[in-house]
Amino acid sequence: MTTSQRIMVIGAGQMGSGIAQVAAQAGYQVLLSDLDQEMTARALQTIEARLQREVERAHAPPAGCASVLARITPTTGLEGCEGSDWVIEAASERLELKRKLFRELGQRTGKATILASNTSSLSITEIAAASGSPRRVIGMHFMNPVPRMMLVEVIQGLDTAEATSTATMELARSLGKEPVLVKDYPGFISNRLLLPLINEAIFAVHEGVAEVEAVDRIMQLGMNHPMGPLALADLIGLDTCLAIMEILQQGFGDDKYRPCPLLVKMVRAGRLGRKSGQGFYPYPASRPL
Numbered sequence: 001m002t003t004s005q006r007i008m009v010i011g012a013g014q015m016g017s018g019i020a021q022v023a024a025q026a027g028y029q030v031l032l033s034d035l036d037q038e039m040t041a042r043a044l045q046t047i048e049a050r051l052q053r054e055v056e057r058a059h060a061p062p063a064g065c066a067s068v069l070a071r072i073t074p075t076t077g078l079e080g081c082e083g084s085d086w087v088i089e090a091a092s093e094r095l096e097l098k099r100k101l102f103r104e105l106g107q108r109t110g111k112a113t114i115l116a117s118n119t120s121s122l123s124i125t126e127i128a129a130a131s132g133s134p135r136r137v138i139g140m141h142f143m144n145p146v147p148r149m150m151l152v153e154v155i156q157g158l159d160t161a162e163a164t165s166t167a168t169m170e171l172a173r174s175l176g177k178e179p180v181l182v183k184d185y186p187g188f189i190s191n192r193l194l195l196p197l198i199n200e201a202i203f204a205v206h207e208g209v210a211e212v213e214a215v216d217r218i219m220q221l222g223m224n225h226p227m228g229p230l231a232l233a234d235l236i237g238l239d240t241c242l243a244i245m246e247i248l249q250q251g252f253g254d255d256k257y258r259p260c261p262l263l264v265k266m267v268r269a270g271r272l273g274r275k276s277g278q279g280f281y282p283y284p285a286s287r288p289l
Contacts, residue, residue, distance in 0.1 A: 018146025
């Protein structure tokens with residue numbers, strides 16, 4: 001596929017780099033933005049390593065790796081957002097940061113530019129309100145790791161235009177993903193269901209019902225889950241899991257979403273999962289997902 005359309009991805013972390021990769025692989029010109037130039041440099045190295053793995057597995061021709069990388073241009077801040085057809089924000093999961101970004105994006109981009117947030121649980125309606133153009137703001141919640149996972153949860157804010165939703169569903173399909181449309185509620189669908197499961201698994205360990213490995217094996221062998229909930233929590237990031245549980249508890253006002261004390265303790269100790277090298281399991285340095 002070849003396209004003249006340009007997608008700007010804000011945030012060069014694990015999610016942003018994955019979104020940039022699949023967009024470039026789909027033929028889009030991509031601007032990958034981060035305030036930290038070292039982050040964009042590391043992101044490009046990560047993307048190159050993932051592409052090289054596909055070449056080694058004979059899933060892609062060697063020439064394809066270079067052409068994909070050539071379609072990704074690193075940038076700083078919001079430089080280049082004015083000429084982008086899409087802006088996909090994948091910055092840190094902090095509401096005020098996202099509102100600040102969308103406020104500036106709303107001022108700097110034209111009415112034809114669709115503004116999407118990769119938030120995993122924050123209110124699209126609140127983010128959109130800051131933009132001044134809520135009809136063109138939508139959620140695009142990619143799953144981690146982005147290059148391998150098919151789902152994109154597309155979240156309509158209260159004022160999201162139908163044309164914005166339709167175009168976003170088409171964009172997700174053009175990236176080789178399967179979009180599913182949902183409304184704007186705390187945790188949407190994916191994390192409203194997943195995170196309480198993970199939290200309950202952590203409670204089982206906290207209460208001494210079973211060891212970490214046993215909890216994961218029961219869910220893998222008994223429920224046919226490809227990965228146990230505690231290993232998945234490590235992949236997501238325990239700090240992210242805690243933040244989502246807090247959003248669910250606050251959003252619904254229900255203590256059934258109370259984060260497990262063990263989860264809180266591990267986050268405070270800096271045991272965040274794969275990103276820190278230690279969570280419920282240890283993680284030696286390894287190749288990117």
